[in-house]
Amino acid sequence: MDSIFPLDDTQALLQSSLQRWLQDNAPFERRAALLATPGAIQPLWTGLAQQLGLLGAALPEALGGQGGSLADHLVILQALGQSLLAEPYSACLVTGAGLLQRLPGEAAQRLLAGVADGAVRPVLAALEPGARHDLDQVASRLQADGRLSGRKALVRGAPQATHWLVSARDAAGMLRLALVRPGAAGVTQRDVRLADGSWAAELAFDRTPTDALPDVGNVLPLLQQVADEALLATGAEAVGVMQRLLRDTLDYVRQRKQFGVAIASFQVTQHRLADMHMALLQARALVAATLAAMDQPAADRSRAVATCQVQVARSARTVGQGAVQLHGGMGMTEELAIGHGFQRLTLIEHHQGGLAVHLQRVAHWQMAQAAQPALT
Known part of the structure; x- marks a missing residue:
């Protein structure tokens, strides 16, 4: 690899x-x-x-x-x-x-x-119904006595977690974190299986008791930082999935024959494989370049991560669709890895808002940069 x-x-x-x-x-x-x-x-x-x-x-x-x-x-x-x-x-x-x-x-x-030993599996529950990808749109409330009320939308990994880190607003309206244990009083959990086979959960809290966490003030900057790191990590996972699909597709077209010859010899097949390979290289290069930018100021880091996700999303579509089309209908059967990889890449393509949202993040950064000289 x-x-x-x-x-x-x-x-x-x-x-x-x-x-x-x-x-x-x-x-x-x-x-x-x-x-x-x-x-x-x-x-x-x-x-x-x-x-x-x-x-x-x-x-x-x-x-x-x-x-x-x-x-x-x-x-x-x-x-x-x-x-x-x-x-x-x-x-x-x-x-x-x-x-x-x-x-x-x-x-x-x-x-x-x-x-480290697997006994604790903490998962962040931050996004709420209607808020889509906006970490700051939080209606959940954390009362002075530590009781939590509110709802969280699909939280990946929540069914396997031992602790939930839940974002909520205190009486002053500041964004805080509350530590909740699954099964606590007042918790309603609905497990959901996603298209790629992984598990998530919808969570609701009704005066749920929480464990104490240190008060660090507004946690939004921390949430945005770990969200950017998770987005980059998802890009690395996508590179691995694309490598698997390209490898399996190459093996298939070398064996599949039409008119007595392997379809790998067809020019149209070679063009499609070349497009898939270039898409993979572009995604891999952007993930590597973005890793080097993760220590930059928040705005620059966010722009770099959004730019990376734009390329990852485009590459995921090129490689995923190409793998399925070159396999034909059998590419979406349960017996082959191709369909499973395609489903995972489709979810990654829409991770944290999808292509349009990440393009908008890049555009906002560029507009801010363009306006900066006029303000000095």
């Missing part, structure tokens, strides 16, 4: 060991069983934690992690994408644990200490 960016020795070892482990423990033939219920993925999650130690790849060594960074998440998600494994890694580790790492206090540290 071609990596998104040059790997150091530790990352190369991580990638190769994960690929071998996934081939043995999560082959495509087991995919349906691993996604049959929200809890079916648990043995695999335990294996990632205890056999490979991957859940602590980006956590500090003091908390049982390996002291890695966002780059390590991208390496892992690229491999998970290639295996078409729809597990809650990004929701729990990139977003949930990433948010906890930015919170001070012992409560957050205790939770992080349980992330």
Whole structure:
């Protein structure tokens, strides 16, 4: 598997060991069983934690992690994408644990200490019905006594989570975080299976008791930062999925014959494969370039991530549709990985608002840059 960016020795070892482990423990033939219920993925999650130690790849060594960074998440998600494994890694580790790492206090540290061994799976519940992709449109209320009321829209990974980090407004209207345990009083949870086979949940809270988290003021900047990191991580996963689809399609067209020759020899097939390959290279290059921009100021980081997602969405459509069309009708059957990869790429294409929303984010940044000289 071609990596998104040059790997150091530790990352190369991580990638190769994960690929071998996934081939043995999560082959495509087991995919349906691993996604049959929200809890079916648990043995695999335990294996990632205890056999490979991957859940602590980006956590500090003091908390049982390996002291890695966002780059390590991208390496892992690229491999998970290639295996078409729809597990809650990004929701729990990139977003949930990433948010906890930015919170001070012992409560957050205790939770992080349980992330590396798989005992704690934190998931952020931020978006609400009607708010679409806007993290600031929050009507949920956190009362002075710590009781939470409100609703959250489809929360990826929520059915597998041990803790929910829920955004809500306090009495002063400031955006805060509340820690809720699944099964707490006043919680209504409706599990939903998404088109790619993964699980999410709609959540409702009615004076639900919450655990204390440190007051860091308005958490919107933190939410936006972890949302950008999750979007980039999803781009890395998409690269892995596209690599899998292109590989399987190449194998198929070399074997499938018409008029006595392999269809790989047809010029129209070669043109389509070339388009798919170029789309994959473009997405991979943008993900790598965006990783280098993640330490920039918030506006520049957001623009870079939105630009990356625009390319990832376009590439996902080119590769996904090309793989299905070159396979014909059998490309959408349950027996082949092509249809499953196409479904995952379709959801990634619309992640956090879809192509139009991300183009709008880029346009707003460009307008702000154009107006800046006039203000000085």
